[in-house]
Amino acid sequence: MKPIDQKLVQQTIDELAGKELYVHLETTNGAYATHKNQGFFSVGTFLRNARIKYVQGKITGPGPYRIGLELEGGWAYAEGLTDWEVDDQNQVLFAGHDPDGKLAIAFQLSEKPFRK
Amino acid sequence: MERHVLVIFPHPDDEAFGVAGTILSHTQNGTPVTYVCLTLGEMGRNMGRPLIANRETLPDIRKKELEEACRLLGIEDLRRFGMRDKTIEFTDSELLINRMKEVIDDVDPSLIITFYPGYAVHPDHDATAAAVIQAVQRMTPETRPTVHALAFSEGCEDILGEPDIIHDVSAHADQKMKVIEAHESQTAGVLQTMKQRFMENDETMKERMNTERFWTYPIDNKNE
Numbered sequence: 001m002k003p004i005d006q007k008l009v010q011q012t013i014d015e016l017a018g019k020e021l022y023v024h025l026e027t028t029n030g031a032y033a034t035h036k037n038q039g040f041f042s043v044g045t046f047l048r049n050a051r052i053k054y055v056q057g058k059i060t061g062p063g064p065y066r067i068g069l070e071l072e073g074g075w076a077y078a079e080g081l082t083d084w085e086v087d088d089q090n091q092v093l094f095a096g097h098d099p100d101g102k103l104a105i106a107f108q109l110s111e112k113p114f115r116k
Numbered sequence: 117m118e119r120h121v122l123v124i125f126p127h128p129d130d131e132a133f134g135v136a137g138t139i140l141s142h143t144q145n146g147t148p149v150t151y152v153c154l155t156l157g158e159m160g161r162n163m164g165r166p167l168i169a170n171r172e173t174l175p176d177i178r179k180k181e182l183e184e185a186c187r188l189l190g191i192e193d194l195r196r197f198g199m200r201d202k203t204i205e206f207t208d209s210e211l212l213i214n215r216m217k218e219v220i221d222d223v224d225p226s227l228i229i230t231f232y233p234g235y236a237v238h239p240d241h242d243a244t245a246a247a248v249i250q251a252v253q254r255m256t257p258e259t260r261p262t263v264h265a266l267a268f269s270e271g272c273e274d275i276l277g278e279p280d281i282i283h284d285v286s287a288h289a290d291q292k293m294k295v296i297e298a299h300e301s302q303t304a305g306v307l308q309t310m311k312q313r314f315m316e317n318d319e320t321m322k323e324r325m326n327t328e329r330f331w332t333y334p335i336d337n338k339n340e
């Protein structure tokens with residue numbers, strides 16, 4: 001992955017608008033967070049291969065970045081994004097890595113389903 | 117000496133820190149070891165240092181790391197269950213127990229090494245171990261293998277007591293370090309510190325590398 005280029009990302013968001021897409025959306029603080037710090041309130045979520053179609057969307061922020069996609073009947077939102085990549089499967093991958101390089105959030109869009 | 121050892125864990129690298137020395141002592145003795153690994157750790161947070169993986173490439177990278185770790189451990193029979201990281205506790209329990217039972221019947225181990233259900237911190241660890249224990253409980257008592265379980269949750273010794281199996285694996289410490297190193301995407305961030313502490317004879321790190329501790333799981337004979 002490489003650091004987010006806001007202009008290129010905005011172009012990509014514009015190109016995918018109106019298409020039937022699969023989404024992978026995930027946040028994580030790691031399964032060991034509470035083990036390492038008893039007072040830590042651990043939360044995390046992931047949703048993989050849900051269908052999504054958005055009308056328009058934007059990337060904002062000084063970096064780390066936020067992405068918000070306006071769906072016909074709702075919204076998809078992610079913050080803390082630092083890196084991105086369009087892989088050889090044409091899957092658009094956004095990720096937020098913390099200062100230690102650990103993944104904290106992933107937001108991914110693809111016209112084909114992601115591997116189960 | 118064991119006839120055949122069956123190691124069952126959900127994530128590649130679960131075998132590295134607390135079990136690698138024990139596995140090496142078996143394989144170097146000529147005892148065959150089968151390793152059942154349920155997932156490829158697809159949801160890991162570590163992406164290497166510098167970053168070498170992303171959410172979609174991580175499984176392929178970890179698969180290669182797992183295969184290399186097995187080679188270093190002398191494990192010739194690696195069986196992957198193709199499940200997804202973080203989902204073990206939500207899968208159909210009966211199906212999982214049956215898959216465990218099939219592997220146990222096929223391998224016919226004298227010893228199983230897995231986590232201690234309820235005391236292994238990660239929900240995948242607990243769910244994997246619980247399925248293994250249930251599969252063993254369903255066997256007729258004479259045919260049951262011994263189960264050595266790994267526990268490391270906070271305060272587990274207050275409840276479980278001291279582990280009854282303590283292996284000195286110092287003879288395998290160097291090779292064990294190589295196994296940990298093989299899981300590069302997951303361990304690159306901590307490896308330098310670990311190696312340094314080990315070389316400087318840091319007591320905690322020496323203990324962690326040289327001693328592996330297990331509890332013999334009390335298979336309940338009353339549930340028949």
Ligand SMILES: [Zn+2]
Pocket residue numbers: 126127129130238241
């Ligand atoms: Zn694990």
